[in-house]
Amino acid sequence: MKTRAAVLHQVNSPFRIETVDLEAPRPGEVLVRVAAAGICHSDWHLVTGDTKHPLPVVAGHEGAGIVEAVGPGVRRVKPGDHVVLNWAPNCGECFYCLHDRPNLCETYVGPLWDGVMLDGTPRLSLNGQPVYHFSGLACFAEYTVVPEVSCIPIDRDFPLNIAALIGCAVTTGVGAAVNTVRVRPGSSVAVFGAGGVGLSIIMGAHLAGAGRIIAVDRAEAKRQIALDCGATDFLLAGADVNHEIRRLTAGRGADYVFEAIGIPAVQEQCLDAARPGGTIVLVGLSPMDSSTNLPGAIITRQEKTVIGSYYGTSNTARDFPLYADLYRQGKLGLDRLVSTTYTLDQINEAYADMLSGRIARGVIEF
Numbered sequence: 001m002k003t004r005a006a007v008l009h010q011v012n013s014p015f016r017i018e019t020v021d022l023e024a025p026r027p028g029e030v031l032v033r034v035a036a037a038g039i040c041h042s043d044w045h046l047v048t049g050d051t052k053h054p055l056p057v058v059a060g061h062e063g064a065g066i067v068e069a070v071g072p073g074v075r076r077v078k079p080g081d082h083v084v085l086n087w088a089p090n091c092g093e094c095f096y097c098l099h100d101r102p103n104l105c106e107t108y109v110g111p112l113w114d115g116v117m118l119d120g121t122p123r124l125s126l127n128g129q130p131v132y133h134f135s136g137l138a139c140f141a142e143y144t145v146v147p148e149v150s151c152i153p154i155d156r157d158f159p160l161n162i163a164a165l166i167g168c169a170v171t172t173g174v175g176a177a178v179n180t181v182r183v184r185p186g187s188s189v190a191v192f193g194a195g196g197v198g199l200s201i202i203m204g205a206h207l208a209g210a211g212r213i214i215a216v217d218r219a220e221a222k223r224q225i226a227l228d229c230g231a232t233d234f235l236l237a238g239a240d241v242n243h244e245i246r247r248l249t250a251g252r253g254a255d256y257v258f259e260a261i262g263i264p265a266v267q268e269q270c271l272d273a274a275r276p277g278g279t280i281v282l283v284g285l286s287p288m289d290s291s292t293n294l295p296g297a298i299i300t301r302q303e304k305t306v307i308g309s310y311y312g313t314s315n316t317a318r319d320f321p322l323y324a325d326l327y328r329q330g331k332l333g334l335d336r337l338v339s340t341t342y343t344l345d346q347i348n349e350a351y352a353d354m355l356s357g358r359i360a361r362g363v364i365e366f
């Protein structure tokens with residue numbers, strides 16, 4: 001069949017909307033009609049080349065949709081089911097899955113980073129040439145073929161635009177707070193970067209009962225957005241931010257400092273923003289060839305902890321429905337994340353808006 005998709009042909013070039021060929025699902029694969037796809041910064045890292053990936057690629061890894069057809073042997077879902085797409089599917093059998101770290105599952109990492117399905121081949125092509133799939137999801141397209149293991153069913157009456165954000169930003173951000181470091185009630189939290197991920201960290205910290213939640217962003221437009229999501233304070237990024245964070249935390253620095261941008265210099269600033277004995281959580285994805293200079297002399301003497309958080313230390317089959325329930329109960333205000341909706345044809349505009357810092361999370365609705 002054919003589908004319209006946003007194709008990235010080379011780094012530092014716009015997405016091009018094209019009609020590409022999409023093969024039918026093979027054994028263990030599912031054809032999904034995409035309903036919504038979030039504008040996550042991780043796709044933008046493909047555009048800048050900060051994340052290396054085979055090209056051309058159909059990006060999009062924060063999505064939800066409706067199962068249109070299934071390949072042979074598929075048992076997990078059937079046509080008509082609504083699904084949230086999981087960009088780090090887990091096998092349930094490898095070392096990491098057996099040690100309660102399914103977000104680090106090693107079984108599918110090879111093919112997913114090669115941009116192909118689990119059997120090593122792509123389903124997408126253009127003029128007979130292969131087009132690669134980002135994270136096995138490639139959901140910047142009207143239709144996509146994904147591995148069965150990437151499909152997490154949700155209730156049919158759950159809003160699919162919110163479901164899409166559960167597929168990445170929400171699970172990454174809320175999970176960083178409640179799973180990776182288990183923010184304690186009453187504690188102080190600083191979050192650098194108030195995009196879809198940082199705002200979700202703020203919501204997760206709020207849910208966990210944090211006391212002060214300080215959002216830091218370079219865009220003034222994020223002030224009201226961050227406060228609406230549960231931040232108690234907003235600071236415009238700049239040289240004196242850590243001084244302000246200490247002023248707001250009895251002179252000590254925050255108990256937990258999250259970096260949700262992906263810039264080594266900001267990660268270094270986060271170490272200084274944490275109090276002695278505090279924890280720095282690296283959530284933003286810095287360029288693959290970059291490194292961060294964190295002084296061991298301070299980490300040791302001040303007993304600071306630096307920890308990475310990938311996909312919110314999630315168990316997606318457990319957490320996607322959990323976050324959906326918390327949304328329905330009014331405990332996670334995920335509506336506040338969906339600030340602007342776009343058509344697929346407006347994808348370059350959507351990314352320009354993300355980079356401008358004037359919106360919470362953009363969502364492509366099909």
Ligand SMILES: NC(=O)c1ccc[n+]([C@@H]2O[C@H](COP(=O)([O-])OP(=O)(O)OC[C@H]3O[C@@H](n4cnc5c(N)ncnc54)[C@H](O)[C@@H]3O)[C@@H](O)[C@H]2O)c1
Nearest residue numbers: 041042193195196197217218237261262284285310311357
């Ligand atoms: N760890 C994971 O599993 C995971 C999952 C998803 C996304 N990510 C990464 O998290 C990061 C954030 O993603 P997002 O989709 O929320 O991005 P985003 O672009 O929506 O948000 C980034 C925010 O940071 C702000 N910002 C940029 N530079 C700044 C600076 N120097 N100082 C202060 N604020 C600054 C921007 O104004 C914006 O509000 C990205 O690196 C993304 O790739 C990581």
Ligand SMILES: [Zn+2]
Nearest residue numbers: 091094097105
């Ligand atoms: Zn596994």
Ligand SMILES: [Zn+2]
Nearest residue numbers: 040042062168
């Ligand atoms: Zn993402």
